[in-house]
Amino acid sequence: MPRYQSHRFSVAPMMDWSDRHCRAFHRTLSAQALLYTEMVTANAVIFGDRERLLGFSPMEHPVAVQLGGSEPEALARAARICADWGYDEINLNVGCPSDRVQGGNFGACLMRDPALVASCVAAMKAEVAIPVTVKCRIGVDDQDPEEALDALADAVLAAGADALVVHARKAWLQGLSPKENRDIPPLDYDRVRRLKQRLSQDFADVPVSINGGLNTLEDAAAQLAHVDGVMLGRAAYQNPELLLDVDALFFGAPNPYADGFAAVEAFEPYIAAHVAGGGRLHDITRHMLGLFTGRPGARAFRRRLAIDGVKPEAGIEVLRAAVDEVRRAEERRSLVA
Structure with missing residues (x-):
């Protein structure tokens, strides 16, 4: 071993x-x-x-x-x-x-x-x-x-x-x-x-x-x-x-979170602390662009972060809005199904 x-x-x-x-x-x-x-x-x-x-x-x-x-x-x-x-x-x-x-x-x-x-x-x-x-x-x-x-x-x-x-x-x-x-x-x-x-x-x-x-x-x-x-x-x-x-x-260990939504929520305190300390949201969210790959709303998620997330004043609310793009798209799909 x-x-x-x-x-x-x-x-x-x-x-x-x-x-x-x-x-x-x-x-x-x-x-x-x-x-x-x-x-x-x-x-x-x-x-x-x-x-x-x-x-x-x-x-x-x-x-x-x-x-x-x-x-x-x-x-x-x-x-x-x-x-x-x-x-x-x-x-x-x-x-x-x-x-x-x-x-x-x-x-x-x-x-x-x-x-x-x-x-x-x-x-x-x-x-x-x-x-x-x-x-x-x-x-x-x-x-x-x-x-x-x-x-x-x-x-x-x-x-x-x-x-x-x-x-x-x-x-x-x-x-x-x-x-x-x-x-x-x-x-x-x-x-x-x-x-x-x-x-x-x-x-x-x-x-x-x-x-x-x-x-x-x-x-x-x-x-x-x-x-x-x-x-x-x-x-x-x-x-x-x-x-x-x-x-x-x-x-052989439990997976930490059920999906990307739960993982983002758990990661929010780290992001908020970075922004509160003078860091930019984009420093972190640039690494998150692929998170919802293959899901409905993934393109809108990336677009929101690429446009709004790079602004100097961007805060955690931008990430939440981007995640909501995926949530809404998945809800729309489930209703159609």
């Missing part, structure tokens, strides 16, 4: 999306899922505005911080800072294909240097007591995924990595944009399954999670016959109501 049950289901780190307000919203929908921050570089943690970069609400636990970098000493220092801030896990990004990340010699390009990644993991492990994990691809560019993924996994596990999350695609660092790298390289779930099977002898208690192209909870749950955990990114962000079924399906 894996050591970290929270890895059975996690929401991926997503740049510009998985900020503290997004995570607080997702936590309202699932009490059990492991949440991740956006990637933050080690040097930003060391020298930057830590409250802005690392601040989070206690309600977000379990929550992991994802670090980017390739200098063991800097990553170790950043990991210690993050652990002191109260994060439950440190995750090293070995999968991001953006030009900016490549220019800093971290992210997916580190797939080419397993020994350096192992040094980074070992340095972080020496500094913190919380788990240190790695998120990677199955390879980059012309690498053979059989050799590349095995080499990376063997190196980081020997260095003490506590879990692996594998995006089941290659990253093409030349010729494809970061967006294209999320869709164009073919998925190879079997490669991740073979990795888990091979590791089951010497590293049976180290969770291996799979990421990439999982669009429904049913698709995700089916993967658990082969790996220890699943990670959803865009599907969870763009249709967050699916998170309401995660606790029961993946953890």
Whole structure:
């Protein structure tokens, strides 16, 4: 049995999306899922505005911080800072294909240097007591995924990595944009399954999670016959109501709320506190636009938030009015039926 049950289901780190307000919203929908921050570089943690970069609400636990970098000493220092801030896990990004990340010699390009990644993991492990994990691809560019993924996994596990999350695609660092790298390289779930099977002898208690192209909870749950955990990114962000079924399906725990209406009502105090403290409603509601996807009134919900929710004076009443658009549409449908 894996050591970290929270890895059975996690929401991926997503740049510009998985900020503290997004995570607080997702936590309202699932009490059990492991949440991740956006990637933050080690040097930003060391020298930057830590409250802005690392601040989070206690309600977000379990929550992991994802670090980017390739200098063991800097990553170790950043990991210690993050652990002191109260994060439950440190995750090293070995999968991001953006030009900016490549220019800093971290992210997916580190797939080419397993020994350096192992040094980074070992340095972080020496500094913190919380788990240190790695998120990677199955390879980059012309690498053979059989050799590349095995080499990376063997190196980081020997260095003490506590879990692996594998995006089941290659990253093409030349010729494809970061967006294209999320869709164009073919998925190879079997490669991740073979990795888990091979590791089951010497590293049976180290969770291996799979990421990439999982669009429904049913698709995700089916993967658990082969790996220890699943990670959803865009599907969870763009249709967050699916998170309401995660606790029961993946953890055998009661789902927190019956539907999106109840979840929004429960989330209102968090939103009201943010607005009362000088924050903007849009800071939070931009992460809620997909909540009622597929329901009658979903378009009107999004339109109300997109038009009225961005106004500087917008308050909780705008969100309530948007939710009422869905309620009224569903009532109209039920009357016709």
